[in-house]
Amino acid sequence: MSTLDIMYRRKSLLVLPLLFINISLVASDKIEHGEDDDENKMVIVGRSDKRLGEDISASQGSISRGEIEQRPVLRTGEILEFVPGMVATQHSGSGKANQYFLRGFNLDHGTDFSTSVESMPVNMRTHGHGQGYTDLNFIAPEFVQRIDYRKGPYYAEDGDFSAAGTARFHLANDFERSMLQLELGQDNYQRSVIAHELAPSANKRLLVGWENHSYDGPWSTIQEDVKKNNALLKFVSDTDSRLFTITFLGYENRWNAADQIPQRAVSQQLIDNLGSLDTDVGGKSSRYSLSAHFDNGDWVADAYFVDSELLLFSNFTYFLDDPVNGDEFEQVDDRRILGGELKRLFTTDIGDNHIHQTVGLQYRFDDIKNVGLHKTQQRQRLSTVREDSVEESSISLFWKGDIDFTDALMANLGIRYDHLDVKVNSDNPLNSGSADDGLLSIKAGLKYQLNSQLYSYFNIGQSFHSNDARGATITLDPVSGDAADKVDLLVRGEGAELGLYYAQQDQYNLSLSLWFLELDSELLFVGDAGNTEAGRASRRQGLEFTGYYWFNKAFSADVELAWSHARFRETADGEGNRIEGALPFVASVGINWSPADNWRTSLRLRHFGKRPLDSFAEQESDDFTVTNFAITHTLSSWQIDVKVLNLFDSDDHDIDYFYASRLPSEDAAGIEDNHFHPIEPRTMRVQVRYLF
Numbered sequence: 124m125s126t127l128d129i130m131y132r133r134k135s136l137l138v139l140p141l142l143f144i145n146i147s148l149v150a151s152d153k154i155e156h157g158e159d160d161d162e163n164k165m166v167i168v169g170r171s172d173k174r175l176g177e178d179i180s181a182s183q184g185s186i187s188r189g190e191i192e193q194r195p196v197l198r199t200g201e202i203l204e205f206v207p208g209m210v211a212t213q214h215s216g217s218g219k220a221n222q223y224f225l226r227g228f229n230l231d232h233g234t235d236f237s238t239s240v241e242s243m244p245v246n247m248r249t250h251g252h253g254q255g256y257t258d259l260n261f262i263a264p265e266f267v268q269r270i271d272y273r274k275g276p277y278y279a280e281d282g283d284f285s286a287a288g289t290a291r292f293h294l295a296n297d298f299e300r301s302m303l304q305l306e307l308g309q310d311n312y313q314r315s316v317i318a319h320e321l322a323p324s325a326n327k328r329l330l331v332g333w334e335n336h337s338y339d340g341p342w343s344t345i346q347e348d349v350k351k352n353n354a355l356l357k358f359v360s361d362t363d364s365r366l367f368t369i370t371f372l373g374y375e376n377r378w379n380a381a382d383q384i385p386q387r388a389v390s391q392q393l394i395d396n397l398g399s400l401d402t403d404v405g406g407k408s409s410r411y412s413l414s415a416h417f418d419n420g421d422w423v424a425d426a427y428f429v430d431s432e433l434l435l436f437s438n439f440t441y442f443l444d445d446p447v448n449g450d451e452f453e454q455v456d457d458r459r460i461l462g463g464e465l466k467r468l469f470t471t472d473i474g475d476n477h478i479h480q481t482v483g484l485q486y487r488f489d490d491i492k493n494v495g496l497h498k499t500q501q502r503q504r505l506s507t508v509r510e511d512s513v514e515e516s517s518i519s520l521f522w523k524g525d526i527d528f529t530d531a532l533m534a535n536l537g538i539r540y541d542h543l544d545v546k547v548n549s550d551n552p553l554n555s556g557s558a559d560d561g562l563l564s565i566k567a568g569l570k571y572q573l574n575s576q577l578y579s580y581f582n583i584g585q586s587f588h589s590n591d592a593r594g595a596t597i598t599l600d601p602v603s604g605d606a607a608d609k610v611d612l613l614v615r616g617e618g619a620e621l622g623l624y625y626a627q628q629d630q631y632n633l634s635l636s637l638w639f640l641e642l643d644s645e646l647l648f649v650g651d652a653g654n655t656e657a658g659r660a661s662r663r664q665g666l667e668f669t670g671y672y673w674f675n676k677a678f679s680a681d682v683e684l685a686w687s688h689a690r691f692r693e694t695a696d697g698e699g700n701r702i703e704g705a706l707p708f709v710a711s712v713g714i715n716w717s718p719a720d721n722w723r724t725s726l727r728l729r730h731f732g733k734r735p736l737d738s739f740a741e742q743e744s745d746d747f748t749v750t751n752f753a754i755t756h757t758l759s760s761w762q763i764d765v766k767v768l769n770l771f772d773s774d775d776h777d778i779d780y781f782y783a784s785r786l787p788s789e790d791a792a793g794i795e796d797n798h799f800h801p802i803e804p805r806t807m808r809v810q811v812r813y814l815f
Contacts, residue, residue, distance in 0.1 A: 179525070179535045179568045181580045181622025182207075182274040182288075182636045182667060188295070191264050193715060193725050195753040195766040197803065200259045203238070206272040206290055207669045208685035208709050210731055214778040214800040216380030216405055217338060217349050219435065220258035222778060224731070226274065226287050226640065227663040227687030229704030233257030234646040235588050235616070237285040240292040241370050241414050242425040242464060244487065246284045249513050249545070249592040251456030251494045252435055254646055255284045261374030261410045263334040263353055265304070265316055268295040274667075275638060276586030276618045277566050279523035279537025280483065286586040286616030286642060294370065296359050298330055300814045308766075308808030311339040311346075330357040341804050342381040343397045347405075351376040365419040372412045379405035382437060383798040385784055393786070396774065396801050400786075401451060403501045406435040426463035432456065436502050443785040443793040445498070448505060453497040455510075462487035478526045485519040494593075496601075509601040510550045513592050517543045523566075530572075537566035537584070543612050545592035556596035560612035562587050580622040587613045588646060590657055610657045614644045631672040639664045645691070645702065659693040661702060677718065683711040691738070699739035704780075708732035723755040736781035742797065744779035749802060764810040772805040 178184070186205045196202060200221030201211045210224040223230040230236050233255040238245040240262060250256035273281065274288035281289045298320040306314040314336045322328040332355045340347035354373035361367070381399050388394050414427040438451040466483040495510035523537040542561040549555045566584035573579055594610040618640035626632035645658040665687035673679040689705035691698075713727040728750045736742040750770040756763045776799040785793035 179570060179580070180273070180275060180277055180582045180620060180636075181578075181624045181634045182620065182638070183278075184272060186270040186272070188268050191267055191270070193723070193753075194713070194727060195725060195751040195768060196264065197751075197768050199262060199264065202262070202264050202267065202270070203259065203290060204711070204729070205270060206274070206288070207683040207711070208274070208667055209236075210706060210709055210729075212777040212800075214383045214780075215437065216378045216382075217340065217347055218260060218351065218376040218378035218406060218408060219380065220252075220256055220260075223257070224704070224706045224709070226638065226665060226685070227689035227702070227705045227707075228287050229647075229702070229706075229734075230287065231255070231646070233284060235284055235287040235642075237281055237283065237289040238292070239289070240372075241294055241368075241427075242291075242416060243412055243414050243427040243429060244283075244460070244462070247431070247456070247458070248283070248489055248515055248589055249491060249494060251433060251454040251496070254591050255588065256433075256456075258408065258410070258433075260351065260376055260408070261353060261372060262292060263316060265302075265318075266294050266332065266334075266353075266355060268293045274636075275582060275584065275620050275640070276564075276616055277537075277568055277582040277584040277620070279481075279521040279539050279566055281586065282485065282519050282521075282539065282541050283517070284588050286588060286618070286640065294355070294357065295330065296357075296361070296366075296368065297328060302812060302814055304810065304812040306764075306808055306810035309806045310341050311337065312806070312808060313337045314810075326362055327358075327360045330355065330359065340381060341397055341806070342399065343395050344399045345379050345381060345402045347379050347381065349376070349378045351378075366416070367418075368416045370412075370414045370416075372410070372414075374408075374410045376409070377405070377407040380437070381800070383439065383778065383780060383800045385786070385794075385796045385798050387794065387796050388786065397804075400441055401438040401449070403451065404436045404438055406433065408433045408435075421468055423466040423468065424463070425465075427460070429458075429460040431458050431460065436499060439798070440782075440784040440793070442787055442789075443783060446785070446787075446791065448498070448500045451499045451501075452508070453495075453499045453502070453504065455493055455495040455497070456491070457493040458489055458491040460487065460489050476526055476528065478524050480522065480524045483519075483521045485517075485521070487517050489513070489515040491515065507550065509554075509593075511554075511593055512548045514546045515543070515592050516545075517541060517589075532572075533570045535566075535568045535570075537564075539564040539566070541587065541613065543589060545595060545612065547592055547596045549593070549596075551599065551601065553598040554593065554596060554601070558592070558595040558612055560595075562613045562615065576625055576627060578624040580620070580624070582622070583619040584617070586616045586618075588616065588642075589613055590644075590646075594657060611644070614642065614646075614657070616640060616642045629673065631670070633670045634668070636667045637665075638667070641692070647703065659691045659695060661689065662692050663687055663689045663705075677716060679715045681711075681713045683709075685709040699737070701735040701738050701740045703736060703738060704734055706731050706734050721757045723757075725751075725753045725755075727751050734779075736779055736797065742781040744797075745776065747773075747775040747777075747802070749773050749775065760814045762810075762812040762814070764812075766808045766810070767805065768808070769802060769805045773802055774804075775802050776800065777802050 203211045211221040220232040247256040271291045302318040304316040318332040334353040336351040338349040356371040358369045409432045411430040417424045433456040435454045440450045464485045471478045491513040496508040498505045519541045521539040525535045544559040546557045564585040568582040571579045590610045597607045600607045620638040622636040624634045640663045642661045645661040647658045668684045671681040689702045691700045710730040717723045730748045733743045752770045753766045778800045780798045783793040783795045
């Protein structure tokens with residue numbers, strides 16, 4: 124038994140029963156945020172609460188647990204698709220982080236979109252599989268109280284990876300009732316959730332929950348054999364004047380992967396559309412965290428510790444580099460993260476004007492014991508390409524202020540400074556070293572209320588993403604042995620936005636955003652290496668529209684549309700100016716109908732358009748469209764959900780890449796081809812929930 128297997132079994136014993144009670148909401152239920160009596164907040168039926176007293180742009184909002192429960196999803200990571208314009212897809216196994224697209228970005232696994240859970244960062248710096256790696260498999264959708272999302276670089280609290288936007292996940296602080304839930308589906312899909320609350324007093328409670336998930340998948344040549352467990356313990360102490368929580372999260376997963384496949388292998392009938400060429404790929408991952416939160420209205424403090432591991436086997440090029448043993452490789456990431464945030468909130472009066480201010484300090488330290496890349500065959504190591512240990516620490520200071528000049532006009536200003544220090548200890552001493560970098564970012568905006576229903580916004584701001592620390596100290600490329608160019612640790616992003624928001628409470632809300640964003644260096648996914656690398660400067664611009672309409676208490680509809688135009692700003696020999704994988708159009712449409720108080724239906728369509736697969740756009744993907752359906756029946760303490768995912772059995776591709784690979788019978792140079800991961804065929808799942 125390997126050391127990794129021993130560690131996996133030992134940690135599995137720690138997985139405790141986990142979380143949350145989902146309350147069945149019909150379309151007429153109100154969004155809950157715990158502050159509904161705030162006169163500055165607008166309570167909207169059903170979906171995407173717009174908090175007019177706090178929001179500073181037209182492209183931010185909140186998503187309630189009622190909406191999260193109502194929308195059927197295939198994979199956990201798809202809950203990020205609740206952010207308007209976001210696409211979450213997959214090019215590998217169910218246990219791996221999803222691939223994300225937003226505002227003309229192919230975000231890979233999270234390069235320029237920052238995600239946090241209970242104030243803990245999810246994006247991983249200097250990660251074994253890709254910069255900004257964002258794996259959400261440690262969250263169960265039922266456990267989420269709400270998601271606060273922000274798009275654009277306009278918010279002083281947001282730092283690394285936030286140029287395109289952020290999503291902050293907040294877990295439930297109470298279970299109104301205990302819950303037992305079982306979900307079964309095709310291809311041996313099994314999922315169970317248990318939630319219970321212990322309340323020794325009115326102001327103190329302990330939330331306990333557990334999720335178990337297994338799945339074989341529809342693939343013809345492998346069984347995914349997903350084995351996932353999630354655990355949550357959350358202590359909550361709250362009064363009218365303060366809130367204190369301590370949260371433990373535990374997650375473990377192991378799986379086999381159905382990786383992307385070359386089109387020619389399907390055309391030549393070597394495999395079918397659901398087949399795999401290397402059936403040994405897959406992985407294991409785990410994440411354990413402990414976090415604390417304190418809020419008394421004047422001071423807000425957060426602290427966290429995260430223990431994260433990933434072991435991932437992939438093979439994207441088959442026999443291109445090694446015609447004898449094949450091109451399978453192993454990526455390893457083993458780290459501990461320690462950090463926190465301290466904020467002071469206060470108000471200063473200048474004449475008749477009130478300036479609401481926040482001053483904050485953020486700290487994060489990544490102790491990466493092992494980040495490595497190894498050549499393997501059938502998951503056995505043949506050689507080491509590179510192996511490093513990295514220490515990476517950042518400290519950030521920010522200030523933001525909001526001032527109401529009149530009842531209709533409000534301005535905001537934010538100033539932020541980030542400093543990053545890294546130290547790399549490489550197996551090749553020439554690639555060891557230290558580096559540091561710092562950036563000052565300015566953010567500002569205006570909000571003007573044109574009338575009781577119409578708001579206008581203007582925002583401008585700077586942000587950044589960090590680069591892999593190993594790229595800042597590297598001297599020799601570990602594969603070619605050639606001299607390597609070092610990259611900047613921090614890369615500037617700048618953007619601006621004009622927006623309108625129009626709403627009639629309990630009936631509809633509409634928003635329109637015209638945005639612009641530039642990056643000094645693009646982070647690009649390299650398909651045949653399974654990693655990201657720094658690229659040329661880029662520019663994006665686009666238009667977004669969201670609309671939510673409630674016809675009556677029983678019937679509602681929503682539409683989210685996003686157009687974007689993405690180009691490189693710099694030329695390169697032999698390269699065009701198109702950004703590979705940038706989505707020019709994304710659409711999401713939903714219809715929710717409750718024919719009776721104890722019945723609810725949801726029909727959702729997701730579509731994204733063709734995207735370039737090379738820098739000249741000579742190769743393009745096809746369009747993608749999928750429709751999901753769910754029907755829910757509630758009877759006393761019981762709730763039954765039937766979900767039909769991919770209702771019309773689309774055979775579109777979840778993801779496409781264009782690069783060279785080699786099959787055993789082909790010439791040594793290989794063949795450039797489209798490599799794709801198909802959408803999973805139509806599948807049905809039945810969920811039964813008992814509340815007590």
